[in-house]
Amino acid sequence: DVKVTQSSRYLVKRTGEKVFLECVQDMDHENMFWYRQDPGLGLRLIYFSYDVKMKEKGDIPEGYSVSREKKERFSLILESASTNQTSMYLCASRSSGTYEQYFGPGTRLTVT
Amino acid sequence: GESVGLHLPTLSVQEGDNSIINCAYSNSASDYFIWYKQESGKGPQFIIDIRSNMDKRQGQRVTVLLNKTVKHLSLQIAATQPGDSAVYFCAEARTGNTPLVFGKGTRLSVIA
DSSP states (O other): OOOEEESOSEEEEOTTOOEEEEEEESSOOSEEEEEEEETTTEEEEEEEESSTTOOEEOSOOTTEEEEEEETTEEEEEESSOOGGGOEEEEEEEEOTTOOOOEEOOOEEEEEO | OOOEEOSOSEEEEETTSOEEEEEEEOOTTOOEEEEEEEOTTSOOEEEEEEETTOSEEEOSSEEEEEETTTTEEEEEESSOOGGGOEEEEEEEEOTTTOOOEEOOOEEEEEEO
């Protein structure tokens, strides 16, 4: 089975802190994605990556950056956390040429 | 603008009844559709998919119907069970290696 893991299930950070959210997949997938999920807004795409060291902006990249130094790992970085970044963050991966995305369990981030 | 949306944000059904969750899409170029189920505290999980060259696909207790004329997608769950209680998302895949676009979700509540 495909497994996508995220480094933390729950995280509490202070405004202005730098935050790292880590995602690892074990199926050698080329594509990886970061979404945030908010009530009534569904899943919104922040960034995605088609390959190592490649990144593409999604619909809401402002305030975020990403890093993909290894194929299995995709990191989301909040350079200076703000309260409006309090959300559920979901990572996903998929193989090139396919459509199905496999999701991790999510990280619920609270910025105070 | 182009979007994937849902007609009903919440749906309550009696245990044993059939459930129907609807979704509208606006991009006629979309060639693949997926339904995801998200239980509380978990990431979305794949339920069933359908390609644009089909109008119906059946799985175990679930059926997806695609009406390309009116750009409408539905998920039917037969004999709904308490374990079906979750938020259901439709997602569409547009041409090329692009991320899935998700609807806002419908919460299904099963009344025992």
